[in-house]
Amino acid sequence: MTTNAFAAGAYAAIQNIGAKGAPKLAPASQTAGSNFTSLLSSTLESVGEAGRRADGQAMAVAGGKANVVDVVTAVAESETALQTLVAVRDRVISAYEEIMRMQI
Structure with missing residues (x-):
C-alpha cells in the first residue's frame, strides 16, 4: 500500500528528472528548424534514458x-x-490535422 510520503517522494523524483533531463535548446545562432530538431532529439533521448533506468x-x-x-x-x-x-505527440497530430483543414 502506498503512503503519502511515498507519493511525495515519487513526485519529487519525477520533478528532479525534469530538471536534470530537461531538453536543452540549441544556441540562437542556429536556424529555428535545428532548434526544434535538437529539442525533439533530446526529449526522445531523455524518455529513452528513463526507460533504460527502469x-x-x-x-x-x-x-x-x-x-x-x-x-x-x-x-x-x-x-x-x-x-x-x-500526449505531446497527440497534440502535434491534432495541430497538423487542424492546419490541413484550413482553407487557403
Missing part, C-alpha cells in the same frame, strides 16, 4: 541488488515520461 533497476532487483521501492520509482518515472511524450 530496466536497469528491474534487473538489479531481480538479482537482489536493489530495493523494490527504487524499481517502482524508476518505472513510475519512465511511465510518466512516456505518457508525456504520447
Whole structure:
C-alpha cells in the first residue's frame, strides 16, 4: 500500500528528472528548424534514458541488488515520461490535422 510520503517522494523524483533531463535548446545562432530538431532529439533521448533506468533497476532487483521501492520509482518515472511524450505527440497530430483543414 502506498503512503503519502511515498507519493511525495515519487513526485519529487519525477520533478528532479525534469530538471536534470530537461531538453536543452540549441544556441540562437542556429536556424529555428535545428532548434526544434535538437529539442525533439533530446526529449526522445531523455524518455529513452528513463526507460533504460527502469530496466536497469528491474534487473538489479531481480538479482537482489536493489530495493523494490527504487524499481517502482524508476518505472513510475519512465511511465510518466512516456505518457508525456504520447500526449505531446497527440497534440502535434491534432495541430497538423487542424492546419490541413484550413482553407487557403
